[in-house]
Amino acid sequence: MTKFDRRSFLKSSALAAIPALSISSAFANSKPELPENFNASDRVVFRFDGAQLSPMEYLNKLQKINSESPIQMDSYGKGGVVEALEKKFAEITGKEKGIYMPTGTLANQLAIAALSGNQPKVIVQDISHINRDEADANLVYNKQLVPLADNKTYFTAIELEEKIKRLPSEEYFYSGIGAVSVENPVRRAFGEYIPFEELKAIKKVCDEQSIKMHLDAARIYIASAWSGVSIQEYSSLFDTVYISLYKYLGANGGAILCGDAALIDQLPRQIKIHGGNIQANWENAAMALHALDTIEQKWKDVKKRSDELLASLELMPGISIRAKENPTNIYFLQLPENLQIEQMSKRLFEEFNIQINANPNSKDLMLMMNETLLNQPLEKIIQAFKVCISQS
């Protein structure tokens, strides 16, 4: 391929071959070491889903938000800006109610427990956060996870239907399925999103079997920008939807869970039982609520810029780009054999304030696109790569 063409690029890319599992070594749960001038305002950081503010930036931003419109405090998650955030997310997702949660893990677990009632089984993707990264929290709720689609991004509607039909004959004392949970986009598959048509087909199977559905939509705004499917369209297929407040919405933590009022109203007691009822949550809620005003447009801009940057990088000698079949904000740059990646990383940082995640053992450079891509003119970023790739 000589010229970057988005469609053919995506189809011909070979990243589908990159195993989902290798993400654990790539960036799962890693808290990065931040260099000293990390928080310069023109930094471009190809390492996270969001801007990762320093304490000073965080405080300044909170102060600015407060000076524009004084932040109303909550008390144990009730009232004030927390309530405003819950209402806003209910509107965004098209659900009756939203509820603030201290973590996404608790949101996921409480949602699948509430949806499945007395039925013990919950079907999940094998590589989902619920199955791989929540410390078997389902055992606390007496739920048994049934993982589908080993090491793959998602299970298809056909695979789900076959499993549902097969289960009763696979067990002597069959117990029922209470819920199906879907993660989209999929963190351990480098942010790959699930085709909307497939989600609709999965929903049809669940409806036919009267099975409730939960969406782990931690990064749904990113999926939405790349797939063109709105948050409300995604949410309409699911009974409950969880969205993270800290991955790219600027908060330091927290999550929102949306669903029917009857379900959401059961949850305050459950949050308390599990030790998640925090006295003041207004800082997180204020940061996220503020970010919601611009987040959709921001991700659209990031996607456009990301496409343009990748097209230019692809034209540079010795460079090729790989992506998942349905990628979001994560791409892999294959660099020339003789390139010194640590040297390139140092130069990009010191001369251009661009940060990459240099891995000396790999010629594949993982680029995570986020809002910092908008901090410098595109031409400047392209020029920086040109210089550092040709001279490292």
Ligand SMILES: Cc1ncc(COP(=O)(O)O)c(C=O)c1O
């Ligand atoms: C897809 C997904 N779901 C859920 C979570 C859990 O979020 P929290 O860290 O708020 O518990 C994460 C966090 O990394 C995630 O990536």
